[in-house]
Amino acid sequence: MKHLDSLFRLTADDMREIFRISAVLKQKLQQGHRPALLAGRVMTLLFEKPSLRTRISFESAMAHLGGTSLFMTCAEAGLNGRESLSDIARVLGSYSDCIVTRTFSHRLVDDLVKHAETPIINGLSDLGHPCQALSDLFTIREELGTLEGKRLVYIGDGNNVARSLTLAAAILEMPIVLSSPLGYELTPEYVDVVKKKIPGANITLTYDPQSAVSRADIVYTDVWASMGQEAEQEKRKQIFAPYQINGKLMALAPKSARFMHCLPAKRGLEVTDEVVDGINSIVFQQAENRMHVAKGLLVWLLGISPAI
Numbered sequence: 001m002k003h004l005d006s007l008f009r010l011t012a013d014d015m016r017e018i019f020r021i022s023a024v025l026k027q028k029l030q031q032g033h034r035p036a037l038l039a040g041r042v043m044t045l046l047f048e049k050p051s052l053r054t055r056i057s058f059e060s061a062m063a064h065l066g067g068t069s070l071f072m073t074c075a076e077a078g079l080n081g082r083e084s085l086s087d088i089a090r091v092l093g094s095y096s097d098c099i100v101t102r103t104f105s106h107r108l109v110d111d112l113v114k115h116a117e118t119p120i121i122n123g124l125s126d127l128g129h130p131c132q133a134l135s136d137l138f139t140i141r142e143e144l145g146t147l148e149g150k151r152l153v154y155i156g157d158g159n160n161v162a163r164s165l166t167l168a169a170a171i172l173e174m175p176i177v178l179s180s181p182l183g184y185e186l187t188p189e190y191v192d193v194v195k196k197k198i199p200g201a202n203i204t205l206t207y208d209p210q211s212a213v214s215r216a217d218i219v220y221t222d223v224w225a226s227m228g229q230e231a232e233q234e235k236r237k238q239i240f241a242p243y244q245i246n247g248k249l250m251a252l253a254p255k256s257a258r259f260m261h262c263l264p265a266k267r268g269l270e271v272t273d274e275v276v277d278g279i280n281s282i283v284f285q286q287a288e289n290r291m292h293v294a295k296g297l298l299v300w301l302l303g304i305s306p307a308i
């Protein structure tokens with residue numbers, strides 16, 4: 001059984017195959033076709049945190065493919081003490097062809113994989129955001145024509161999004177440069193784990209955002225305080241201020257460098273309006289692709305890709 005609890009599950013060929021299916025289904029939709037590849041299938045979403053893109057892109061993807069989606073918060077499902085996680089997982093697994101979950105602790109994702117006998121998709125945990133990174137590399141390939149030799153520069157917090165992007169870039173042999181304030185960078189342990197899986201991984205960490213963007217093909221950022229870190233917002237505002245993506249920083253990047261953000265964005269903090277709304281910004285194409293790649297992922301995960 002396949003899961004996407006983490007990108008550590010995927011090979012480069014798996015990612016390319018998901019991209020292939022996503023691109024085919026994107027093109028079909030643009031031509032007005034919505035093949036019912038998942039007719040009769042049920043996807044359950046079990047979320048502990050808010051979501052716009054992840055929830056709606058998966059639900060729309062499933063609707064286009066002829067399947068059904070059912071949404072529950074973790075509290076509604078009984079995770080607030082009504083029932084044990086292992087019992088909830090076994091029951092939900094028996095009703096569902098797959099479960100998409102969004103959690104604080106990644107342990108909940110691991111427990112679902114352990115107890116629910118159905119494919120599990122991590123729709124974001126404190127540890128990673130694999131669907132986002134998968135979709136982002138699809139977008140970069142679509143925008144730049146190839147990933148080969150392209151330099152992804154991530155400026156900001158070494159968080160769930162940064163971890164998954166680093167791993168996705170490593171799997172597809174893309175150099176990635178990450179620039180974070182001291183104490184907020186990717187941990188050496190994480191970089192080591194990625195390098196152990198992909199010995200050729202080209203990962204550079206720097207504290208200097210100016211030099212980081214100088215050869216960027218893509219400049220990417222995310223919020224300074226993730227969901228669950230709201231109490232640190234004020235402190236982080238001071239620490240991350242030199243890492244804001246504004247016109248001045250983008251002027252140090254090549255003219256052709258695209259701007260990306262997984263969204264939601266805190267405009268005026270990690271990115272200014274002039275950048276997020278500027279001509280080099282591809283954030284809405286990036287957001288739209290979440291749905292196309294959700295389709296590719298679902299079709300691949302449920303094992304029916306040979307049908308298209």
Ligand code: CP
Pocket residue numbers: 050051052053054055124132262263264
């Ligand atoms: N990028 C993303 O995952 O957005 P949501 O939090 O709205 O799902």
Ligand code: NVA
Pocket residue numbers: 124159160161222223225226227262263264
């Ligand atoms: N790092 C952010 C990503 C939101 C899509 C968070 O976890 O809140």
